[in-house]
Amino acid sequence: MGPVEIESFRALLTDQGRALLAELREFTPAEELALATRLRREYPAELVRAAFEQARLRQRAREKFGADADAMFFTPDGVEQATRRSVADWRARRFAGLGVKRLADLCCGIGGDAIALARSGVSVLAVDRSPLTCAVAEANAAALGLSELIEVRCADVTEVDVAGFDAVFTDPARRTSRGRVFDPEAYSPPLSWAIEAARRTPYGALKVAPGIPHELVPEGAEAEWVSDHGEVKEAVIWFGTGAGAERPHRATLLPGDRTLAGGRLPDPPAGEVGRYLYEPDGAVIRAHMVAEVAEQVDGRLVDPMIAYVTADRLLPTPFAHAYELTDVLPYNVKKLKALLRERAVGTVVIKKRGMAITPEELRRQLKPSGPNSVTVILSRTEHGPLMMLGQPA
Structure with a gap:
């Protein structure tokens, strides 16, 4: 700039x-x-x-920062790429809980994470190479009364000495002028450099795309997937937490700071659909921890390759939405349309996994009408596609 x-x-x-x-x-x-x-x-x-x-x-x-947005300053890329406040606050609480007092925030952007860290009592060196972005981050620290805890430095993050810091947090750029970057080595800075930087201090965290292949998570690190109101927002690779060996994966659901740690259980078997169906949160699915949810509810999979869990009794878990089923039938649009007409259903929530049809296309075919509502869950299974009707339990 x-x-x-x-x-x-x-x-x-x-x-x-x-x-x-x-x-x-x-x-x-x-x-x-x-x-x-x-x-x-x-x-x-x-x-x-x-x-x-x-x-x-x-x-x-405002969607990301709430009331703070009206006092803050932004760039177009800063709004798009900044961590939303709820997620930044969660990460800051984790760092503070680890005893971190001084942290280097590399690729700080407009300062969303630095603000959350400072509010948790952490002293932050916020680094970015864009002079305009640094000016915005500095203005945000001042606007929110956090200048004493946030030092903004305009520099190439690869040249910053992090000696003496308790932790490093790196949020590499995952977009270019041509769009989103999917190869982690094409991040700026590359994933390999960010991993090395995270290991230079007692604790480290590295923000990556939620779709990162699990095999790219370094040995001994802990990978965390975070969702907010049911929508997966990001993944973070943590270093120094001591959790990587026994519990390498973590799924965190916000709000509420609900965390499921594990990632070592084998996949449960598939079996007959029972009275209840559980839909694991997206963060749980990304973390490959559907087996942990199945264990919690004494359940089994609907299909070996599908992330739906079924069980014969209701055992509530914060990590999945439960539905009580009234009908489990082979998938047939005519039959489904007749059932909805017979039950005067006008509001249909459609969920599906492993099937090519889109909910919008199916809803047009069904033409629902009436005062009642139902959830329709479609799933591929080893015995053919199923349609399951029910209500949130």
Whole structure:
């Protein structure tokens, strides 16, 4: 980023820039043209342009940062790539619980993780190579009253000396101008370098894509998959926790800090569908810990290759959604349509695994109508595709 972009951003930090941002806090796209015309009579045109862009970014960022977004500053890439607050807070609590006091946050971006760490009492060196990103991270630390705990340094992370720090956290860039990067060695910096950096301090953590192949997790490390409200958000490889040998995998569900550790159990057998069906959380599935859930509920798989667990009794677990089944039948659209019509079902929640049909396409075929609701779960099995009807248990 050149000096023009940084100068434009710094103008937003002035009294005039902050006043303009305050006026734009709740603007809507329908108001933009008239509002921009009026504001250009009172403020410099370039400042108005920068303020509108920042106001739009703040509105987008509310999903990740909540009320903090209205005080923070962002770049377009920063909003897209920043860790959401709930996940950053969880990771910060883990670091603090390990006794970490000083941490080097490499590839810090706009400072989402650094903010969470500082709020947990950890002193952070936040490093990024982009001057504009560093200016934004510095402004965010100041805006949230955390400047004393966050030092922002503009540098190449591969040249930062982490001696004396308790921990390193690295969040490599996984996107380029051409889109998402799937090869971990094409991350910036590469996965191999980030693993080495994580091992230079007593503790380390490395953020990776949730789809990382398990064989790329280093020996002795712990891999954690994190979901928020049922949606998998990220994976982290941890070093120094001592958990890697016996419990190499961890699935964490937010909110609630529910954590399942394990990853050594063999897959349970497949068997007949019982009265209850359990749908493991996405983080559990990514961590290959469906067997741990099956053990919790005394269950079996619907199919050896499908992540649905079935059982004959209800044993609640926070790591899976349970459904009480009323019907288990061979998959047949005509039969399903007739059942829904007979039961006056107008609201259908469709879930499926191992079958090519899309829920939207099936819903169009079913044409549901009526006051009642049902969950329809479709699954491939060794004996052919099944449709299972039921309700959340």
